[in-house]
Amino acid sequence: MPLVGVTELLRKAEAGGYAVGAFNCNNMEIVQAITAAAEAENAPVIMQASQGAIKYAGIDYITTMARLAAEQTSVPVALHLDHGTSFEQVVQCVRSGFTSVMIDGSKLSLAENIKLTKRVLDVARAVGVSVEAELGKIGGTEDDITVSERDAFFTDPEEAKIFVSETGVDSLAIAIGTAHGQYKGTPKLDLERLEKIKSLVGIPIVLHGSSGVPDDAIRAAIGLGVRKVNIDTNIREAFTEAARKVLEANPREIDPRKMLGPAREAAINIIREKIRVFGSDNKA
Template sequence: MPLVPVTELLKKAEEGKYAVGAFNVNNMEIVQAIVAAAEAEKAPVIMQASQGAIKYAGIEYIYALANLAASKTSVPVALHLDHGTSFEQCMKCIRFGFTSVMIDGSKLPLQENIALTKKVIEVARATGVSVEAELGKIGGTEDDIHVDERDAFFTDPEEALTFVQQTGVDSLAIAIGTAHGQYKGVPKLDFARLEKIVGLVKIPIVLHGSSGVPDEAIQEAIGLGVRKVNIDTNIREAFTNACRQVVESNPKEIDPRKVLSPAREAATEVIRQKIRVFGSAGRA
């Protein structure tokens, strides 16, 4: 089936009180792994490409791979730009056929973030493309944030309400204690803050940096209203560890297919497990 907008998937997720997995793509094998997992679990799925992935594979390849994968599957698939930082980049992705874009103005002052988001929404709405925005700062795990500083980085519920009212954005990524990359310890999510934000904004909430967050914590967040959960690091770990095992066990192996096939299978298994955690299995 053709690629679908993320709003379509999140509307059903809200009705069913589950979350849709958004999995980062970097190459053909990971695209294949996402679709294989989604098919096996009969789940809707979001493929998303970061700026790094677009730079590595090329926007034409990313779109072509995702579009081909979607056309050959019976489950709904969306293609999303992850962490777009400029109006121009969002427009380029829309032109190439992405069905959803994220405009990340979280480093900007509130009114500038609102203005940038509104500018993207104006064009996206006319083309049927979903828009995700971000409020609060979701750091990398290398950021040394002390407990007393965390509050300054987390999303302010009242600001979230102002932001959503003034932009009309489709979904909102918030900072409640997750981080991008590998965690040094176990992340502690601010569920009270999440509950307050959900009660105020009444739109689907997105959780970034979810690799390494315990399954129970993810499920609690979904129970409170998170409808899109982003996973990248866990896929990278499974993929590269499988490659490493093949090369280490047979240093003379020169066939990329023999190195990458087990990696694709490992990624598929991780994605299947995440889909079950998110409650989206059987929802396609």
């Protein structure tokens, strides 16, 4: 089927009390793995491209691969821009065929973030594209942050209420203790903060940096209103580990298919696991 928007997927997730998995892609094998896993689990799925993916593969390759994968799949597939950095880039992605975009103004002041998000919404809404925004700072795991500093980075519930009221954004990414990349320890989510924010904003909440967060914590967050869960690092880990095993078993292997085939299967398996954790299996 054609690529779909994210708003409708999250609306159904809200009604059903589950979350839709948003999986990062940057090459053909991972694009294929995302849709194969979604098909196998009969689940809606969000394929998303980051700055790095667009730089690596090129926006036209990403859009074309996602569109083709969706057309060959019977479950709903959306294509989402992950962490869009500028109005110009969002417009480029919309023109290219992305059905959903994220504008990340989290490093800006609240007023400037609202201004930028509203500008993006004006363009996206005109063509039926979903918009996600971010409030609070979701760090990288290399950041050396103390507990007090960590709390300062978290999303302020009252600011979230103002932000959503002023913008009317479709979904909101918040900072409650996750981080991008590989965790050094086990992350502890601020579920009380999540519950407070959800009660004030009423829209679907997005959890970034979810690779490495324990399944029970993810389920608890979904129970409190998270409707989109982003996964990237876990896919990379499974993909590269499978390819590495092939090379370790046969260091003289020169056929990329012999490495990337098992890597794709490993990615399918981890994505299927995540879909079941999110509760979106059999929700297509």
